[in-house]
Amino acid sequence: MPKDKAETYQRIIPCAKREFLEKGFEKASMRAIAADAGMTAAGLYRHFVDKEAMFVELVGPAANGLKELFLVAHEEFNKLPKEIKEETVFDYSIDKLEKFIDYIYDHLDQFKLLVTCAEGTAFADFMDSLVAIEVKYTLKFIESTGNDGLTSGRITPEFMHIVSSAFFSAVFEVVKHDMTKETAKSYIESLRIFFTAGWKKVLSP
Amino acid sequence: MPKDKAETYQRIIPCAKREFLEKGFEKASMRAIAADAGMTAAGLYRHFVDKEAMFVELVGPAANGLKELFLVAHEEFNKLPKEIKEETVFDYSIDKLEKFIDYIYDHLDQFKLLVTCAEGTAFADFMDSLVAIEVKYTLKFIESTGNDGLTSGRITPEFMHIVSSAFFSAVFEVVKHDMTKETAKSYIESLRIFFTAGWKKVLSP
Amino acid sequence: MPKDKAETYQRIIPCAKREFLEKGFEKASMRAIAADAGMTAAGLYRHFVDKEAMFVELVGPAANGLKELFLVAHEEFNKLPKEIKEETVFDYSIDKLEKFIDYIYDHLDQFKLLVTCAEGTAFADFMDSLVAIEVKYTLKFIESTGNDGLTSGRITPEFMHIVSSAFFSAVFEVVKHDMTKETAKSYIESLRIFFTAGWKKVLSP
Amino acid sequence: MPKDKAETYQRIIPCAKREFLEKGFEKASMRAIAADAGMTAAGLYRHFVDKEAMFVELVGPAANGLKELFLVAHEEFNKLPKEIKEETVFDYSIDKLEKFIDYIYDHLDQFKLLVTCAEGTAFADFMDSLVAIEVKYTLKFIESTGNDGLTSGRITPEFMHIVSSAFFSAVFEVVKHDMTKETAKSYIESLRIFFTAGWKKVLSP
DNA sequence: GATGAATGAGCCTTCATTCAT
DNA sequence: TATGAATGAAGGCTCATTCAT
Numbered sequence: 001m002p003k004d005k006a007e008t009y010q011r012i013i014p015c016a017k018r019e020f021l022e023k024g025f026e027k028a029s030m031r032a033i034a035a036d037a038g039m040t041a042a043g044l045y046r047h048f049v050d051k052e053a054m055f056v057e058l059v060g061p062a063a064n065g066l067k068e069l070f071l072v073a074h075e076e077f078n079k080l081p082k083e084i085k086e087e088t089v090f091d092y093s094i095d096k097l098e099k100f101i102d103y104i105y106d107h108l109d110q111f112k113l114l115v116t117c118a119e120g121t122a123f124a125d126f127m128d129s130l131v132a133i134e135v136k137y138t139l140k141f142i143e144s145t146g147n148d149g150l151t152s153g154r155i156t157p158e159f160m161h162i163v164s165s166a167f168f169s170a171v172f173e174v175v176k177h178d179m180t181k182e183t184a185k186s187y188i189e190s191l192r193i194f195f196t197a198g199w200k201k202v203l204s205p
Numbered sequence: 206m207p208k209d210k211a212e213t214y215q216r217i218i219p220c221a222k223r224e225f226l227e228k229g230f231e232k233a234s235m236r237a238i239a240a241d242a243g244m245t246a247a248g249l250y251r252h253f254v255d256k257e258a259m260f261v262e263l264v265g266p267a268a269n270g271l272k273e274l275f276l277v278a279h280e281e282f283n284k285l286p287k288e289i290k291e292e293t294v295f296d297y298s299i300d301k302l303e304k305f306i307d308y309i310y311d312h313l314d315q316f317k318l319l320v321t322c323a324e325g326t327a328f329a330d331f332m333d334s335l336v337a338i339e340v341k342y343t344l345k346f347i348e349s350t351g352n353d354g355l356t357s358g359r360i361t362p363e364f365m366h367i368v369s370s371a372f373f374s375a376v377f378e379v380v381k382h383d384m385t386k387e388t389a390k391s392y393i394e395s396l397r398i399f400f401t402a403g404w405k406k407v408l409s410p
Numbered sequence: 411m412p413k414d415k416a417e418t419y420q421r422i423i424p425c426a427k428r429e430f431l432e433k434g435f436e437k438a439s440m441r442a443i444a445a446d447a448g449m450t451a452a453g454l455y456r457h458f459v460d461k462e463a464m465f466v467e468l469v470g471p472a473a474n475g476l477k478e479l480f481l482v483a484h485e486e487f488n489k490l491p492k493e494i495k496e497e498t499v500f501d502y503s504i505d506k507l508e509k510f511i512d513y514i515y516d517h518l519d520q521f522k523l524l525v526t527c528a529e530g531t532a533f534a535d536f537m538d539s540l541v542a543i544e545v546k547y548t549l550k551f552i553e554s555t556g557n558d559g560l561t562s563g564r565i566t567p568e569f570m571h572i573v574s575s576a577f578f579s580a581v582f583e584v585v586k587h588d589m590t591k592e593t594a595k596s597y598i599e600s601l602r603i604f605f606t607a608g609w610k611k612v613l614s615p
Numbered sequence: 616m617p618k619d620k621a622e623t624y625q626r627i628i629p630c631a632k633r634e635f636l637e638k639g640f641e642k643a644s645m646r647a648i649a650a651d652a653g654m655t656a657a658g659l660y661r662h663f664v665d666k667e668a669m670f671v672e673l674v675g676p677a678a679n680g681l682k683e684l685f686l687v688a689h690e691e692f693n694k695l696p697k698e699i700k701e702e703t704v705f706d707y708s709i710d711k712l713e714k715f716i717d718y719i720y721d722h723l724d725q726f727k728l729l730v731t732c733a734e735g736t737a738f739a740d741f742m743d744s745l746v747a748i749e750v751k752y753t754l755k756f757i758e759s760t761g762n763d764g765l766t767s768g769r770i771t772p773e774f775m776h777i778v779s780s781a782f783f784s785a786v787f788e789v790v791k792h793d794m795t796k797e798t799a800k801s802y803i804e805s806l807r808i809f810f811t812a813g814w815k816k817v818l819s820p
Numbered sequence: 821g822a823t824g825a826a827t828g829a830g831c832c833t834t835c836a837t838t839c840a841t
Numbered sequence: 842t843a844t845g846a847a848t849g850a851a852g853g854c855t856c857a858t859t860c861a862t
Contacts, residue, residue: 006842008842008843026231026232029834029835029836030835030836030837031834031835031836039843039844040843040844040845041835041836041837042837042838042839042843042844042845042846043842043843043844045836045837045838045843046842046843050836050837051836051837119324154395155395156392158382158384158388158392159392159395159396161378162375162378162379162392162396163375163396163399165374165375165378166371166372166374166375166378166396167371169370169371169374170367170368170370170371173366173367173370173371174367177363187363187364187367190359190360190364190407191364191367191368191371193403193406193407194368194403194404194406194407195403196406197402197403197405197406198398198399198400198402198403199399200402201398201399201401201402202395202398202399213825213826234851234852234853235852235853235854236851236852236853244825244826244827245826245827245828246853246854247826247827247828247829247854247855247856248825248826248827250853250854250855251824251825251826252825255853255854256853256854416821418821418822436641436642439855439856439857440856440857440858441855441856441857449822449823450822450823450824451856451857451858452822452823452824452825452858452859452860453821453822453823455822455857455858455859456821456822457821460857460858461857461858529734564805565805566802568792568794568798568802569802569805569806571788572785572788572789572802572806573785573806573809575784575785575788576781576782576784576785576788576806577781579780579781579784579785580777580778580780580781583776583777583780583781584777587773597773597774597777600769600770600774600817601774601777601778601781603813603816603817604778604813604814604816604817605813606816607812607813607815607816608808608809608810608812608813609809610812611808611809611811611812612805612808612809623846623847644830644831644832645831645832645833646830646831646832654846654847654848655847655848655849656832656833657833657834657835657847657848657849657850658846658847658848660832660833660834661845661846661847662846665832665833666832666833
């Protein structure tokens with residue numbers, strides 16, 4: 001298993017990226033990618049079984065990487081003792097977000113593809129999968145700390161889903177709008193403050 | 206073989222709705238719609254100029270209706286005296302949201318199409334157009350009340366855009382997830398509380 | 411059988427003319443004609459069995475009129491005694507051409523249709539049918555005067571066909587180019603002189 | 616199932632020719648051509664960009680070849696000294712016509728397409744383009760020799776256009792009527808004599 | 821006399837993909 | 842490893858025409 005995928009492969013990747021970025025997955029054309037890479041459409045099938053496989057190759061690592069990062073951060077936090085968790089939730093999430101943004105900006109192209117061009121692929125619901133994780137761990141947190149938000153009915157899993165969706169949409173807007181990392185961080189800090197106020201309100205009104 | 210315009214038209218509409226809902230505008234097939242309606246693709250063109258015209262017929266009225274409703278509500282509020290505005294912003298928005306949701310649930314199918322299946326049509330950016338209105342009037346409100354959020358830099362138009370996008374995404378999630386009107390109202394009330402807390406935080410921290 | 415075809419019929423005719431003139435028979439659209447006449451395509455079929463029948467109605471009378479005129483002129487000449495014929499051929503053809511042009515300019519639209527827009531109809535070979543007549547009578551003339559053009563092989567029926575085709579093409583160019591009648595007459599006089607020289611050359615070299 | 620480019624291409628060409636010849640460019644069907652060639656319509660697009668490109672491939676070389684031949688012949692003659700030109704015009708045109716006919720019969724199919732089936736393509740006015748060349752050089756000739764045909768008004772550019780059109784129509788009749796080369800040459804020689812008489816008449820009456 | 825509905829055939833073209841070479 | 846050939850499905854749309862009303 002050669003560590004360095006063949007030269008051709010490396011040539012194809014950026015061409016595919018360009019095409020997907022420009023047209024979106026569904027309207028992207030294998031022929032166009034091939035032409036851009038100086039080869040025939042048929043040739044692409046030596047390197048990717050599918051149009052979709054190609055897309056996966058482009059965004060998969062970053063997608064999984066972020067998901068993993070996210071999962072680990074949540075898991076770590078979840079393992080902390082109850083009291084510590086209660087004290088540090090919001091600080092912790094500052095830290096989590098920071099890493100999150102760093103990761104995204106380290107793989108900016110991939111996330112732009114993921115967020116803007118994935119309709120028609122298995123990644124169409126990428127953001128939803130992050131939301132699901134977020135919701136799952138938020139539920140664990142609430143349960144483990146004995147907060148009465150859920151039992152009182154002030155909060156429900158569906159509500160959490162919706163709020164988290166809103167939050168992630170907002171975060172990924174920075175990618176859609178090609179913000180610089182600096183600008184993005186500043187916005188997202190504002191966003192965090194905004195959402196923290198909301199969470200505080202519904203958790204301990 | 207019915208030769209009654211109204212009747213056939215009425216037969217086509219739900220078939221079109223189904224197809225668009227299932228495949229999205231771009232992948233929807235005129236032939237499939239026609240087949241579902243028990244007729245030839247060519248026959249559709251007696252009732253609709255275009256594939257897009259068909260979609261517009263389905264969602265146009267609801268889309269424009271909601272936009273109008275929204276605009277009027279904002280405009281009315283905007284005309285109030287400064288003091289009243291400051292006192293009632295958040296109450297007013299309760300009322301506005303209420304009407305908003307009512308309207309959506311009165312035209313649920315249309316909004317599902319609008320929110321989920323409009324890519325490739327003139328309505329692709331429907332939600333954005335609502336956001337733009339929201340931002341515009343929020344700016345007016347901030348300016349007219351002399352709030353220092355903008356001048357201090359705590360808020361920017363872009364931030365407002367992002368937060369509003371997040372909010373509307375969240376609201377339309379109820380449509381995507383086929384919630385009942387009751388459930389939706391309850392969620393959206395929570396959402397409003399949540400976002401209100403955020404706005405209060407950034408407006409007068 | 412009402413002498414004055416119904417009013418609607420009269421309304422359709424110029425619309426059909428316009429459409430055929432603009433797009434040619436094959437690309438002309440029944441719908442467009444109907445729309446122009448303020449009615450439905452189906453309605454046209456009350457007045458014309460066919461798209462082609464419509465075209466025939468427009469150009470038929472003029473086409474047959476000219477052919478008849480042409481035939482009669484030839485027939486009359488043909489009945490003259492041999493000596494007279496020999497003496498007056500060329501003068502006679504001046505006269506014939508004059509009437510020919512007059513007739514065309516009395517039905518200019520029809521001939522424009524006939525010459526420019528008839529592809530795909532039974533009139534596609536209208537000009538050829540004139541040529542055939544011309545050739546037939548020219549042969550009779552040559553035979554009856556005992557000219558040796560044919561027997562010597564200087565002339566053949568096919569050659570006559572070709573030359574006549576050339577002549578009629580030239581004549582109908584005046585229609586294609588929208589010349590005024592005055593201009594046309596002048597050109598055609600030149601043309602006649604030109605062709606007369608040719609005929610003289612091959613008939614009695 | 617042959618995978619040989621050249622072979623398939625060679626198989627398509629005569630099928631395309633047949634279809635265009637039978638129906639004309641506009642009514643020719645890609646599907647029919649493909650079926651005739653034993654393949655799918657889509658397959659044709661590996662060999663030709665377009666329906667029109669296909670037609671061009673069929674007739675382009677011959678069309679341009681003839682035009683070039685014609686242009687060169689005229690240009691060569693045009694470079695001769697005035698006296699020589701005056702002396703040899705008519706002889707020269709014998710030679711020119713000879714080559715012209717040879718070329719046509721060397722590419723008979725192409726010219727039949729060009730003359731009969733090109734409506735709707737860039738070659739629709741092929742004959743006119745030849746006429747334009749002919750007229751241009753005839754004008755040069757008349758001017759350079761000081762002939763008074765133009766200044767006296769006996770001839771005009773429009774008249775020349777019409778006569779030349781007539782001549783070329785006549786020439787291409789041999790193609791339309793599938794004459795053998797021998798027959799054609801004989802007719803065209805007659806035609807030349809015929810037209811020469813005409814030109815002499817109008818140039819020096 | 822005219823309509824509106826509907827048909828069925830047809831159009832060219834594009835696409836991802838397969839397969840022998 | 843890459844190619845060129847070829848496929849089959851699908852795409853939206855237009856047209857002349859028919860027919861019941």
